[in-house]
Amino acid sequence: MPVFFGIIATTIILSGLGVILSKRPVYSILSLIICLYAMGALYLTLHAEFLAIVHLIVYAGAIMVLFLFVIMLMNLDRPEHLNRSRLLQWSALAVGISLVLVIGSTLYTPSGPWVVAPMGSVHAIGRLLFSKFIVPFELSAVLFLAAIVGVVITAKVPHPEGDTE
Amino acid sequence: MVITVIEFLPIAIILSPLLGWGVLTLLRPYLSRMSAAIIANATVGFSAICVALSIKTVVGNHPLHVALYDWISIPGFSLSFGLSLDRLSLLMAAMVTGVGFLVHLYSIGYMAKDPQSNRYFGYLNLFVFFMLVLVMSDNMVGTFIGWEGVGLCSYLLIGFWNTNQSYLKAATKAFVMNRIGDVGFVIAMATILLHFGTLNYHEILHQIPYIQLSTTTLFVIGSALVLAISGKSAQFPLYTWLPDAMAGPTPVSALIHAATMVTSGVYLVNRMHGLFDLSQPTLQLLLMVGILTTLIGGVTAIFQTDLKKILAYSTVSQLGFMVIALGLGCYQVALFHMLTHAFFKALLFLSAGNVLHGLAGEQDIRKMGGLRKMLPVTTVLMGIGAITIIGLPPLSGFFSKEAIFAAALNQSPFAFGALLIGSSLTVFYMARMIYFVFFGTYRGNVTHPHEGSLSMQLSLVTLAALSVMGGLFGTVFHLPEAPHPEYLLPAITLAIIAVFGIAGVLWARAQSLKEIVEDRLFFGLDALYDRVVVDPYLFTSRIVINTFDRWLNQSVMGIGQMTRLIGELAIRLQTGNVGTYVVLMLLAIIGLFLKVVIR
Amino acid sequence: MIPVDWILLLATVLFCIGGIGVAIRRNAIVALMSIELMLNAGILALVASAAHHGDLNGQVVVLFIMMIAAAEASVGLAIITTAFRKHSEVDLDQYSSLKW
Numbered sequence: 001m002p003v004f005f006g007i008i009a010t011t012i013i014l015s016g017l018g019v020i021l022s023k024r025p026v027y028s029i030l031s032l033i034i035c036l037y038a039m040g041a042l043y044l045t046l047h048a049e050f051l052a053i054v055h056l057i058v059y060a061g062a063i064m065v066l067f068l069f070v071i072m073l074m075n076l077d078r079p080e081h082l083n084r085s086r087l088l089q090w091s092a093l094a095v096g097i098s099l100v101l102v103i104g105s106t107l108y109t110p111s112g113p114w115v116v117a118p119m120g121s122v123h124a125i126g127r128l129l130f131s132k133f134i135v136p137f138e139l140s141a142v143l144f145l146a147a148i149v150g151v152v153i154t155a156k157v158p159h160p161e162g163d164t165e
Numbered sequence: 166m167v168i169t170v171i172e173f174l175p176i177a178i179i180l181s182p183l184l185g186w187g188v189l190t191l192l193r194p195y196l197s198r199m200s201a202a203i204i205a206n207a208t209v210g211f212s213a214i215c216v217a218l219s220i221k222t223v224v225g226n227h228p229l230h231v232a233l234y235d236w237i238s239i240p241g242f243s244l245s246f247g248l249s250l251d252r253l254s255l256l257m258a259a260m261v262t263g264v265g266f267l268v269h270l271y272s273i274g275y276m277a278k279d280p281q282s283n284r285y286f287g288y289l290n291l292f293v294f295f296m297l298v299l300v301m302s303d304n305m306v307g308t309f310i311g312w313e314g315v316g317l318c319s320y321l322l323i324g325f326w327n328t329n330q331s332y333l334k335a336a337t338k339a340f341v342m343n344r345i346g347d348v349g350f351v352i353a354m355a356t357i358l359l360h361f362g363t364l365n366y367h368e369i370l371h372q373i374p375y376i377q378l379s380t381t382t383l384f385v386i387g388s389a390l391v392l393a394i395s396g397k398s399a400q401f402p403l404y405t406w407l408p409d410a411m412a413g414p415t416p417v418s419a420l421i422h423a424a425t426m427v428t429s430g431v432y433l434v435n436r437m438h439g440l441f442d443l444s445q446p447t448l449q450l451l452l453m454v455g456i457l458t459t460l461i462g463g464v465t466a467i468f469q470t471d472l473k474k475i476l477a478y479s480t481v482s483q484l485g486f487m488v489i490a491l492g493l494g495c496y497q498v499a500l501f502h503m504l505t506h507a508f509f510k511a512l513l514f515l516s517a518g519n520v521l522h523g524l525a526g527e528q529d530i531r532k533m534g535g536l537r538k539m540l541p542v543t544t545v546l547m548g549i550g551a552i553t554i555i556g557l558p559p560l561s562g563f564f565s566k567e568a569i570f571a572a573a574l575n576q577s578p579f580a581f582g583a584l585l586i587g588s589s590l591t592v593f594y595m596a597r598m599i600y601f602v603f604f605g606t607y608r609g610n611v612t613h614p615h616e617g618s619l620s621m622q623l624s625l626v627t628l629a630a631l632s633v634m635g636g637l638f639g640t641v642f643h644l645p646e647a648p649h650p651e652y653l654l655p656a657i658t659l660a661i662i663a664v665f666g667i668a669g670v671l672w673a674r675a676q677s678l679k680e681i682v683e684d685r686l687f688f689g690l691d692a693l694y695d696r697v698v699v700d701p702y703l704f705t706s707r708i709v710i711n712t713f714d715r716w717l718n719q720s721v722m723g724i725g726q727m728t729r730l731i732g733e734l735a736i737r738l739q740t741g742n743v744g745t746y747v748v749l750m751l752l753a754i755i756g757l758f759l760k761v762v763i764r
Numbered sequence: 765m766i767p768v769d770w771i772l773l774l775a776t777v778l779f780c781i782g783g784i785g786v787a788i789r790r791n792a793i794v795a796l797m798s799i800e801l802m803l804n805a806g807i808l809a810l811v812a813s814a815a816h817h818g819d820l821n822g823q824v825v826v827l828f829i830m831m832i833a834a835a836e837a838s839v840g841l842a843i844i845t846t847a848f849r850k851h852s853e854v855d856l857d858q859y860s861s862l863k864w
Contacts, residue, residue, distance in 0.1 A: 005766045009774050016778055019797055020785030028794050032801070039808060042771070046815040051823055055807075058830050063800070063837045070841050071793060076854055088744050092787035095751045096780035102758045103776040107769040114765050115818030128824050140831045147835035155842040157849075743795060743856050744787035751783050 004045070011038040023079040025071050029064055036060045050122050174219045175231050175248040175301060178258060181212045182294040189287035198282050202273045205286035209269050209293055213262035216255065223255045230303065237306075244364060249303035256500065256641075257300035257432050260507050261425050265293045267624040268420040271515050274618035275416055275522060285325060285414065292318035296425050300432055305354050305364040308433070312350060312397065315426045316343045322421060323413040335409035342406035346396015353389035356382065370439045378443070386440060387447025390433065391454060398430030400488055401457040404481050405694065411473040415518030418473060423480045423514050424507035431487050431503045435496045442494065452492030456583040459485030463590030467597065471528050472517050475598050479554070480510055482587060486569055489580055495572040497642040502565035505635045509553040509562055512628040516547035519617045519625070520602060527609060530598065535607040542616055544603050546625050551599050553632045555592045555662055558655050561635025567654045568644045575645060588658070589665045596669025605674070771812040779805035792844045792854040796837065803833050 015038065018031030036059045043052035071077050129137055185208030189201055196204070219229060228251035236246040250258065269289060276282040292315060299311025316339075324336030354364060360378060361369050394400060399407035410422050421427075434441060434451075441447055462482030469475045483506050490499035521528060523540055537544040553562040566588065573581040616622070738749075778801060785798030807826050814822025848854050 002766050005770065009770075012774065013777055013781070016781040016801055019801060020781060020789060020794070022794075025791060025793050028797055032797050035801070036804070039804060042808070043811055046771075046811050048811050048815065048823055048826075051811060051826055054827070054830065058834060059800075059804075063834060066837060066841060067793065067797065070845060074845065074848060076793060076848070088742070088748065089788045092744065092748050092751075092784045095748050095755070096784045099751055099755050099758075099780050099783075100773075100776050102755050102762060104773055106758060106761050107772055112816075114768070114816055124820055125823060125827070128820055129827070132821075133824050133828075136828060140828060143831065143835055147839050151838050151842040154839070155845050741859075747783050747786040751780070 185290040201283040247303040270624040274621035322417040332412040335412040339406040349389040349392025383444035394430030408477040419514035423510040455488030459587040466594040505561040505565040509632040513550035519543040530601040532609040534605040537603040564636035592665035593669040597673040600673040768816040775809040
């Protein structure tokens with residue numbers, strides 16, 4: 001088990017670094033997809049089978065394809081120089097590492113044992129989603145509606161004659 | 166069903182003038198002058214009709230009471246706001262709406278040429294509303310609101326012609342003097358609340374027998390109320406605002422500064438008479454204040470050369486009569502005199518308004534004279550007013566004054582003497598005024614004096630009729646019995662009238678022939694206030710401006726500059742660069758976790 | 765079973781990688797992807813905790829986070845598209861018209 005976790009963790013970290021360090025956006029996306037697959041595998045070991053599947057479908061399937069579409073269709077795949085201000089880069093690195101250290105130190109105290117419970121089935125999640133979380137669930141529908149309207153309004157190409165509304 | 170309609174009458178009485186004010190204020194630019202006047206008259210007239218409709222129920226010993234809503238509700242104190250219409254309130258409301266309506270009617274003619282007359286009618290309606298709140302509220306706080314409201318309207322109307330600097334000063338003076346009295350009202354309210362736990366009149370009077378109050382407490386409440394009364398009803402230490410208040414339009418002087426607002430003190434004492442009954446020192450104080458006011462007002466009126474100021478000092482003096490009656494514990498007598506005074510003083514003021522109207526605003530009696538030929542109707546009406554105020558039997562003034570005399574004769578010879586002197590002074594200055602204005606030769610510059618319009622004459626004739634017949638209202642009140650030889654008081658009155666009437670005419674005749682130097686007698690009080698209050702105040706303000714205020718100013722400015730400085734520093738945080746924001750966000754997260762770690 | 769702390773540490777590292785990515789990259793799309801990384805770090809922590817406590821609520825919340833991530837990605841990409849059309853550039857340093 002620790003070996004499996006080691007492999008997965010290494011994959012996740014390396015592909016995550018790949019996302020932020022690749023020169024071309026398409027490589028970033030491909031790294032991100034690898035990262036997401038690895039995380040899906042990790043979910044399987046954490047009694048979250050349904051989540052793992054949804055994760056792959058929604059993230060790796062839908063969202064990443066959306067990113068790829070945008071990059072491909074708008075021809076954005078050009079290399080970019082990392083020449084932002086040095087100060088910002090180093091301070092970002094320092095702050096990131098210190099955050100890991102700080103949080104790591106809070107995790108130093110050993111945590112309790114795993115509670116073993118049958119969970120993660122579609123049936124159980126669906127039951128919870130439609131009873132306890134029914135209001136947030138319905139509200140997320142509203143959120144999606146708002147997102148759709150927002151996207152359409154934002155991304156619409158203005159009509160040449162100018163009578164857009 | 167009939168009962169429910171009657172229950173709504175108090176609300177209708179109050180809301181009608183308020184509605185008129187609202188309409189006149191909101192639609193002021195769109196209303197023609199005539200329609201504004203009609204709206205004002207109609208609303209007040211409607212109020213008067215509602216008052217008349219409720220008379221039968223109220224006099225039949227069924228006080229109307231409408232609880233409007235729970236106004237203040239905090240632990241230890243709750244106040245529900247309601248309107249009550251008992252006999253006292255009904256009398257006041259009848260007087261306010263009745264005289265108010267007549268004055269509105271008169272104003273149609275009087276203000277016909279004033280470009281601002283819509284504003285004027287709006288204020289007048291607002292005044293009637295506040296006055297009705299004052300007399301119909303069932304608790305002291307409501308009365309206080311009305312009390313302040315009529316003060317506000319008085320201020321607005323005294324300064325109605327707001328392009329004249331001295332008028333505005335007079336308005337401010339009236340306002341400030343009234344505020345001094347209001348302090349007394351607030352102190353009285355606070356003390357009553359402290360000891361009774363309520364401000365509702367009914368509950369206060371109900372509790373009086375069960376609560377043991379020390380004489381000191383009673384005197385504190387009483388003297389605070391006396392201060393309030395001396396502010397609003399123009400009594401001795403604070404009366405100086407009333408003569409200056411004549412800067413307003415004459416109908417205003419008639420309604421606010423003679424008939425209604427200045428008599429609210431009489432109403433207040435009547436309303437709270439249970440408290441006054443218990444405190445003999447307070448009654449003595451009232452008596453002294455009343456006597457001083459009567460004498461000062463009467464003497465000063467003799468030396469005035471301004472027609473309206475003569476009437477103003479006469480009002481001060483007559484208010485003194487009422488306060489003397491209050492001080493003698495004869496509250497009903499004061500009410501009676503207040504009622505008749507409302508009629509004849511409104512008549513006098515409005516006829517004086519006729520004179521001013523005819524003479525294009527001339528107020529100096531030295532520039533009048535011989536007007537009986539040019540203004541015959543006014544002469545007759547003002548003559549009726551004058552013989553009423555001097556108490557010629559059997560006009561209304563005689564009955565109310567006789568009642569006061571009788572009360573004084575029974576209780577305090579000292580007060581009786583003062584009343585005799587005051588009455589004589591009344592006869593004297595009235596005779597002088599009438600002679601100056603209507604007899605002798607015309608000394609003015611205006612070529613063709615003219616009578617007022619129909620609406621003015623109509624309301625004057627009504628008031629004259631009320632002045633003559635007003636004595637009949639005496640049966641409503643509880644009056645002291647006449648002293649033993651029944652012809653004693655009429656005889657005394659007639660003697661006074663004969664002697665001082667002739668003296669006044671003779672003096673006026675002598676005076677009108679030569680230049681009169683305006684007498685400064687008893688103007689001293691104003692100068693005294695200037696020295697004692699105004700000058701030290703200005704002095705301290707100057708010190709405060711030069712030291713404290715400058716320092717304060719700089720510190721306030723310093724706060725502003727500091728904010729600006731911080732802002733200029735903070736503005737650098739907004740780089741427009743997402744990277745910086747993320748770094749700052751991560752730092753903040755570190756901060757949050759550090760708290761966990763360190764703990 | 766591995767200790768849950770290891771997974772949480774992994775999530776922290778992933779979160780920091782995402783944060784550093786937003787800080788150092790100028791390409792708006794890559795910045796958006798870095799934000800996705802940060803979101804995923806949060807999801808990972810939630811899933812691990814849910815499994816650790818045997819509590820299903822955590823997994824449901826993860827579902828909601830995914831919904832929000834989807835909405836956020838679509839709106840973000842729409843904004844980037846519009847901005848690109850306007851500036852023909854996806855460089856975050858060039859977008860500064862809202863700055864004081």
